[in-house]
Amino acid sequence: MESLNERLMSALQQVSGYIYPNEIELHWSLLIVIYPFITGLVAGAFILASLEKVFNVKELTPTYRFALLTALSFLFVAPLPLLAHLGHPLRSYEIFFTPNLSSAMAAFGFVYAWYLMAVLLLEVWFEFRKDLILWAREERGLIKWIHRALALFSTDVSEEAVRFDEKAAKIITVIGIPSAFLLHGYVGFIFGSIKANPWWSSVLIPIVFLASAIVSGIALVLILYTIVTLLRSEKIDMKCLDRLVEFLFYAVIIDFSLEVLDFIHRLYQSEDSIKILSQMVCNKLFVSLVIMQVLLGTVLPAIFLVFFRYSRFPEELRRLAYFISALLIEMGIFCTRWNVVIGGQLFSKSFRGLTVFKVEITGFEGILMSLALLALPFIILFVVLKILPPWRISSLPVDKN
Amino acid sequence: MKRFPNQIIRLIIPFVIIIAGLLIAKKFLVPASFGKLGHFRADALGEAMSKPIHYVGQQACADCHDEIVKKKAASYHKGVACEVCHGPGSAHVDSPTENKPPAPRDRGFCPVCHSYNPSRPTGFPQIVTVTHNPGKACISCHNAHDPVPPHAPEQCGACHGDIARTKMASPHVDVPCTVCHETPTEHRMNPRMYVPTIPANREFCGKCHAKDAQSAKEIPRIDMGTHGERYVCWECHYPHLPQVYNGAAK
Numbered sequence: 001m002e003s004l005n006e007r008l009m010s011a012l013q014q015v016s017g018y019i020y021p022n023e024i025e026l027h028w029s030l031l032i033v034i035y036p037f038i039t040g041l042v043a044g045a046f047i048l049a050s051l052e053k054v055f056n057v058k059e060l061t062p063t064y065r066f067a068l069l070t071a072l073s074f075l076f077v078a079p080l081p082l083l084a085h086l087g088h089p090l091r092s093y094e095i096f097f098t099p100n101l102s103s104a105m106a107a108f109g110f111v112y113a114w115y116l117m118a119v120l121l122l123e124v125w126f127e128f129r130k131d132l133i134l135w136a137r138e139e140r141g142l143i144k145w146i147h148r149a150l151a152l153f154s155t156d157v158s159e160e161a162v163r164f165d166e167k168a169a170k171i172i173t174v175i176g177i178p179s180a181f182l183l184h185g186y187v188g189f190i191f192g193s194i195k196a197n198p199w200w201s202s203v204l205i206p207i208v209f210l211a212s213a214i215v216s217g218i219a220l221v222l223i224l225y226t227i228v229t230l231l232r233s234e235k236i237d238m239k240c241l242d243r244l245v246e247f248l249f250y251a252v253i254i255d256f257s258l259e260v261l262d263f264i265h266r267l268y269q270s271e272d273s274i275k276i277l278s279q280m281v282c283n284k285l286f287v288s289l290v291i292m293q294v295l296l297g298t299v300l301p302a303i304f305l306v307f308f309r310y311s312r313f314p315e316e317l318r319r320l321a322y323f324i325s326a327l328l329i330e331m332g333i334f335c336t337r338w339n340v341v342i343g344g345q346l347f348s349k350s351f352r353g354l355t356v357f358k359v360e361i362t363g364f365e366g367i368l369m370s371l372a373l374l375a376l377p378f379i380i381l382f383v384v385l386k387i388l389p390p391w392r393i394s395s396l397p398v399d400k401n
Numbered sequence: 402m403k404r405f406p407n408q409i410i411r412l413i414i415p416f417v418i419i420i421a422g423l424l425i426a427k428k429f430l431v432p433a434s435f436g437k438l439g440h441f442r443a444d445a446l447g448e449a450m451s452k453p454i455h456y457v458g459q460q461a462c463a464d465c466h467d468e469i470v471k472k473k474a475a476s477y478h479k480g481v482a483c484e485v486c487h488g489p490g491s492a493h494v495d496s497p498t499e500n501k502p503p504a505p506r507d508r509g510f511c512p513v514c515h516s517y518n519p520s521r522p523t524g525f526p527q528i529v530t531v532t533h534n535p536g537k538a539c540i541s542c543h544n545a546h547d548p549v550p551p552h553a554p555e556q557c558g559a560c561h562g563d564i565a566r567t568k569m570a571s572p573h574v575d576v577p578c579t580v581c582h583e584t585p586t587e588h589r590m591n592p593r594m595y596v597p598t599i600p601a602n603r604e605f606c607g608k609c610h611a612k613d614a615q616s617a618k619e620i621p622r623i624d625m626g627t628h629g630e631r632y633v634c635w636e637c638h639y640p641h642l643p644q645v646y647n648g649a650a651k
Contacts, residue, residue, distance in 0.1 A: 021520075036627045093430065094428075094430075097426075097427045097430055097431050098431055098435060098436070098440070117416075122412070125412070126408070129408065152411040152415065153411070154407055154408060156408070161406065161408065164406050165408065168408070257639065287488065356489045
């Protein structure tokens with residue numbers, strides 16, 4: 001393994017202009033890119049689920065439970081990049097036991113715990129309770145006991161109880177929408193409130209983060225819904241997919257407008273950092289920002305979505321176009337996170353030079369670790385779908401009062 | 402009376418268990434003295450204070466070696482504490498004859514601060530160890546308690562090595578430093594008190610580079626009236642390597 005010195009020397013050759021000695025190496029690397037990416041997927045998937053529950057968008061019913069379980073699976077993984085980045089996971093409980101109220105970063109434990117315990121787990125429980133009981137009645141062996149335990153051994157499936165479940169799930173969703181906004185708005189706030197960094201310091205950042213979270217969440221559910229339905233050899237509900245695409249398009253437009261607004265705002269303000277930031281965008285971030293985020297990740301899929309949504313092409317072709325667009329959008333949002341996190345550290349605080357980011361392959365912050373963390377939610381989702389299949393309807397009726 | 406929903410009771414039980422478990426865990430895991438003085442474990446202060454002391458501070462040295470401390474206090478090394486070079490002194494204070502503090506007698510130690518490094522401030526005494534009296538210990542010529550050069554440096558490059566080497570590769574190689582920098586003789590021994598000048602106006606460079614200058618033909622010429630607006634020449638051109646254009650000033 002190359003020594004720290006060798007790494008610094010090779011990085012030093014790609015440094016341009018004047019930078020301070022502690023700016024050569026980036027302190028927040030790939031794992032901190034993944035963290036807002038995953039949290040964004042959670043918040044976005046949950047907001048999509050809420051569209052059906054609170055705003056009564058009936059066409060989205062096939063994706064409601066699926067979106068909830070997707071959000072849950074990704075939420076389990078959300079804190080892992082942070083734990084891996086910080087090291088010392090055995091100390092993580094201290095964030096709860098000795099809360100530091102003056103630190104925004106230390107608030108993550110509570111924001112996360114609230115969202116997991118008070119919103120997602122409760123909503124999933126109320127949503128699936130009736131089914132868990134009915135499934136357990138027709139099952140045997142281990143799975144029967146898993147389902148019984150997950151239902152907390154409740155047995156009441158009277159109409160009154162089921163009505164209460166529905167009401168409770170709706171109330172939790174209403175609480176969940178601001179909570180999802182809080183979760184991802186908080187992640188944006190962490191960056192936006194760093195006033196020493198002109199690339200991050202903007203009140204618009206939390207809102208841009210939120211909009212991009214909704215985009216990435218809807219795109220993820222669209223991708224997963226398409227794959228899982230095909231794997232189950234079922235027919236894809238085209239009405240649902242069309243509606244998803246409409247919402248995805250609206251979200252992309254809102255997200256893109258906000259980003260452009262932020263960009264114009266910076267240009268017009270033209271603070272003393274604008275020269276180095278424009279140099280950075282034109283050189284170091286050109287591929288990841290202009291080409292991958294804006295052109296391939298936003299403009300092209302937005303055109304694709306509108307074109308194929310209102311065209312008369314066969315369903316298969318439209319599905320394929322939607323799927324590719326969603327993949328491109330997902331790549332674009334990953335680049336958004338990359339450009340925020342990595343971009344914010346590429347320029348010197350002297351505003352006179354740029355450093356370089358070298359991705360490692362192995363190691364805690366490397367590509368392998370990142371791929372493992374990105375794959376983990378899909379594995380968890382696979383297990384969750386086995387235990388709580390959202391499409392399974394029990395053949396047993398609900399008890400009459 | 403309306404029945405309290407069974408679901409809520411079932412949910413309350415695990416929540417109560419989790420919260421109670423956390424409260425019990427908190428009692429065991431949070432140190433008793435946490436938060437007494439601030440957001441940290443107050444007992445940590447006592448533990449840190451009970452650790453053996455290694456460094457005693459300059460005042461302890463002055464109690465016995467007051468002449469050396471006085472001499473050093475008037476020298477360039479006044480900001481360097483005794484223990485920076487001699488190491489931690491507590492053992493020496495406890496039994497002065499048994500534990501003699503070491504003094505750096507080889508060539509490895511002084512260059513930690515004085516070897517040539519472009520990031521050090523201009524005028525800070527720096528040497529290139531391989532060419533500067535190789536093999537000789539630093540203290541054989543320099544007294545670290547009152548460090549002055551044993552004789553005045555003969556050339557500017559003795560201290561300003563980076564500039565001297567840069568100038569060697571430039572068209573200004575034959576222009577002696579003193580043409581542009583008026584240097585008081587005292588600067589050699591007392592560099593920070595007597596600072597050389599730098600050209601303060603455009604006309605100075607114009608003596609060679611203006612269109613009507615009485616200088617060699619091959620020297621590049623510019624129209625002083627139109628070129629460079631109100632800037633002094635060296636704000637854009639680096640005189641020690643004038644072929645490099647300093648774009649930052651544009």
